[in-house]
Amino acid sequence: METVIEKTNVNVDIEALRKEIIKEENIVFKKTIGLTDNPLSYCPGCGHGVVHRLIGEVCEEMEIIQDVIAIAPVGCSVFAYDFFNLDTQSAAHGRAPAVATGVKRTMPDKYVFTYQGDGDLAAIGTGETIHAANRGENITIIFINNGIYGMTGGQMAPTTLLNMKSSTSPYGREMDVHGYPLNITDMIAPLRGVCYATRQSVHTPANVRKAKAAIKKAFEYQKLKKGLSIVEIMSNCNSGWKMTPVQSNKWMEENMLENFPLGDIKVPQDK
Amino acid sequence: MKGNEAIAEAAIRCGCDAYFGYPITPQSEILEYLALEDPYNKRSGMVVLQAESEIAAINMVYGAAGCGKKAMTSSSSPGISLKQEGLSYIAAGELPCLVVNVSRGGPGLGSIQPGQADYFQSVKGGGHGDYRLIVLAPNTVQEQYDFVDLGFELAFKYRNPVLILSDGAIGQMMEKVVLTPQKDRSVTLPSWATTGKTPDRERNRIFTLNIETDVQENHNRKLQAKYKVVEENEIRYQEFKTDDAEYIIVAYGISSRICMKTIQLAREKGIKLGMFRPITLWPFPKQKLFELSKNVKGIFAVEHSCGQMVEDVELAVKNNTPVKFYGRSGGVIMTPQEVLLFIESEMNK
Structure with missing residues (x-):
């Protein structure tokens, strides 16, 4: 594609222009108050930051910041408690749904969500995930699936695709050694305690908008005490996959989405 | 009243907000008694929940304690081993809670008869890292009862987990107990608790991670200073x-x-x-x-x-x-x- 660079008009007063731009009425985009000003620890190009923003925006738009308690996991998002401008608890690896249960049961009027990666939720925390879901805990799980352990340096995750390379499956994931990628959202969706299960992604602007709508829906179902809601969000891990951000999003679309198809898996039936 | 029942009754009466447990002999009467009494609906409003594992139970305690609630769990030796991860996090996060170990013979599954072989685990650590539990050892059913309220008092005074190290004999024996009047559950929660960030304050965070080594060491020093105060003030014999x-x-x-x-x-x-x-x-x-x-x-x-x-x-x-x-x-x-x-x-x- 040809890039067109407009000629700069040298007569424009840059300072005056700057002052004009930052006027309140001219601001077209602001960081949500649902996030703090702390710099994110995520790699440039990673989807975590986008999902953080979406959650922050949903909390701001629903005007529920004072009513939300977030549970951070262990993994890349271990520092989530420094990024959300919310009261936050940091759980042990995989235990977020149990911690969230303790919070929700004693603070039933609050919105409680966990933010977990695939290793946290679908490997070490499988038991906590399934049982929180089966009890129909009125919590929301935001599940970031990037098919890899990012924080510890790119090891194989339960969601790593067959033949996908990682530092602990350097020749690719082999079915007869490592088993299959685990679709845990599909697994727990049939449980009667789960009201809403959906898989979204943040690799294109259109998908980002859909993911945000899903997060909002999940919070609304939580308010209606319908049971556990899980929003799985497919995200890239450009560092772990050893790709550029653009390549990784393309790779995700071409490879990950076949195993992890996007869309609602379960929505509440009753009115 | 049975020693285990005394623990359960004391929990309700002292205004405990939540109990999370998992069945294991010889302490299952605690969960059974609470389930039968149904304090959530019939008495104090205390939450009683059977978790899917001892690990989940202690992490539920972590969550409730992080909200400033009076939360407790109980188990017996093998189950207490499973709770050690959670206890380390609770101690590191300086959360108040009460844990009861009605201990039995070990190691491994051991026997279901009384034992006192969890002493090292209770007083020397058990989980990873430099931390301490305040450990109370009852020898009567009355003390089983009394130490629940005392345990919560110490836990909140020092923001530290308290362990009642009982044994299968005290848990199973029956003795007379003088009960105390029902206390109300606390409506005011501590200022550090995660109760929802209101505009008038900074957000509250419960966490145990300090990537910077000097920050972690300072945190450890702060914990040690607290333990020293406990040593100076809370010795009982x-x-x-x-x-x-x-x-x-x-x-x-x-x-x-x-x-x-x-x-x-x-x-x-x-x-x-x-x-x-x-x-x-x-x-x-x-x-x-x-x-x-x-x-x-x-x-x-x-x-x-x-x-x-x-x-x-x-x-x-x-x-x-x-x-x-x-x-x-x-x-x-x-x-x-x-x-x-x-x-x-x-x-x-």
């Missing part, structure tokens, strides 16, 4: 016929009950035997024991283990007098007579 004693038994929990009889039998034979009972196992009442040990001919550490508390006794006594150990394990309960036989044989050496 009981003396029994130590005034004229020439020999002293050191025992806690069920062992101390058995040794009461041993002392009676010894005194009938003219042996001046007394007992020193640590009530707080951590902090261990080492100074008082050190003082006592100056004036006696020998000290006997008597435990239902292969020799754990005896190490703290030896450290406290500092060679003032010989320290001998007598123990039974695996769920075998010693008789007062066999303890006396051991003491007599040691005296005659």
